[in-house]
Structures are given as C-alpha cells and as structure tokens.
Amino acid sequence: MYSNKKNKSAGFTLVELMIVVAIVGIISMLAYPSYQGFIKSSNRSAAQADLMSLAAAMERHKAASYSYKKAAVSGADTGSPANFHKHSPSAEPYANRKYDLLISQATGSTYLIEAKPSSSSAQAGDGSLFFYSDGRRAWDKDNSGAISGAEYCWTC
Structure with a gap:
C-alpha cells in the first residue's frame, strides 16, 4: 500500500x-x-452647521x-x-479645529459671518464659507478671495 503520489503541501505561493x-x-x-474628499466635505458641513448656530447667536x-x-x-x-465658539467643529477642542469662525462685518441691521479654513488643518485652501444676515450663503470654492455669482451656494 505504498502510493507514488507526491505529498502536496497546502498554502499559497509567493506569486499568489x-x-x-x-x-x-x-x-x-x-x-x-x-x-x-469625503473628510473635507464632512468638515465643511460641520462648519456650515456651526455658521447657522452662530447666526442664531447673532440674532x-x-x-x-x-x-x-x-x-x-x-x-x-x-x-x-x-x-x-471661535472654531468649528464646535463640539471638538480648539486644537482640533478645521475652521475659524469670524464676524467679518456687523452694523446695526446687517452682519456677515465667516468660517475660514484653519491653516493648520487639512481644510487649508478649501475656501471660506460665508453667511449673510439676509440669508445668502456663499462658498469661495476657488479660494480666490472674491465671491462670484456661482459661489453664492454652499453645495454647488
């Protein structure tokens, strides 16, 4: 009962x-x-929510x-x-901030608030988010420092 079959070891080869x-x-x-891209979008959404909360605080x-x-x-x-809060996400410590929240303009009857990407975060260069007292929203998507007509939208 001797078999001539070679014993084949089980396993993977280096090539596999x-x-x-x-x-x-x-x-x-x-x-x-x-x-x-998903992480940047999530951080931007948190900043938008924090801007809306800041707008309520302004009211x-x-x-x-x-x-x-x-x-x-x-x-x-x-x-x-x-x-x-002076940063976003506001639920996290200041050291973990992705955006700095600012009041860019305030008069007796109007305001402009901004979420500016922190230079120490991955959001740097993503462009600032703006919220105007009349309800307009803007995202400086191209990070040019100027808002054009197509940028008056947070999701565009």
Missing part, C-alpha cells in the same frame, strides 16, 4: 501573495482620494441689544464672536 498585495494596493490607491445678540454691533470679543464689531 504578490498578486493579492498588488490588487489591494491598487484598490487603496483609488479609494484614498475619495476618502479624503439673540440683536434681540438683546437692538443691533448686531459689538458681538465680537471685547465689544468689537468684527473678529472672533463673543457669544459663540
């Missing part, structure tokens, strides 16, 4: 493992940019003082808000 590693590498290479300030003026730190008309 190299093919699997190459396939995983290609999939990772294609997926990573999409993942980064509370006006209800109490009959003006949007002096809503910034130290009673200034512009700068970091005194009545809301």
Whole structure:
C-alpha cells in the first residue's frame, strides 16, 4: 500500500501573495482620494452647521441689544464672536479645529459671518464659507478671495 503520489503541501505561493498585495494596493490607491474628499466635505458641513448656530447667536445678540454691533470679543464689531465658539467643529477642542469662525462685518441691521479654513488643518485652501444676515450663503470654492455669482451656494 505504498502510493507514488507526491505529498502536496497546502498554502499559497509567493506569486499568489504578490498578486493579492498588488490588487489591494491598487484598490487603496483609488479609494484614498475619495476618502479624503469625503473628510473635507464632512468638515465643511460641520462648519456650515456651526455658521447657522452662530447666526442664531447673532440674532439673540440683536434681540438683546437692538443691533448686531459689538458681538465680537471685547465689544468689537468684527473678529472672533463673543457669544459663540471661535472654531468649528464646535463640539471638538480648539486644537482640533478645521475652521475659524469670524464676524467679518456687523452694523446695526446687517452682519456677515465667516468660517475660514484653519491653516493648520487639512481644510487649508478649501475656501471660506460665508453667511449673510439676509440669508445668502456663499462658498469661495476657488479660494480666490472674491465671491462670484456661482459661489453664492454652499453645495454647488
């Protein structure tokens, strides 16, 4: 009862493992940019929500003082808000900020607030988000420093 069949060991060959590693590498290479785009979009959405909350804080300030003026730190008309978080996402510590929240303009009856990408985050260069007291929304998508007609939209 002696058999002439050779014992074949079970397992993978080096070539098979190299093919699997190459396939995983290609999939990772294609997926990573999409993942980064998703992260930037999520951070931008958090900044939009924080801008809306800051807008509500500006309305509370006006209800109490009959003006949007002096809503910034130290009673200034512009700068970091005194009545809301100074960063976004506001639920996270300041060290993890992606955007800085600012009051860009405040008069007796109008305001302009901004979420400016933090230079120390992955959002740097993504362009500022703006919210106007009349309800207009803008995103400086091309990061040019000027808002054109097509940029008066947060999702465009």
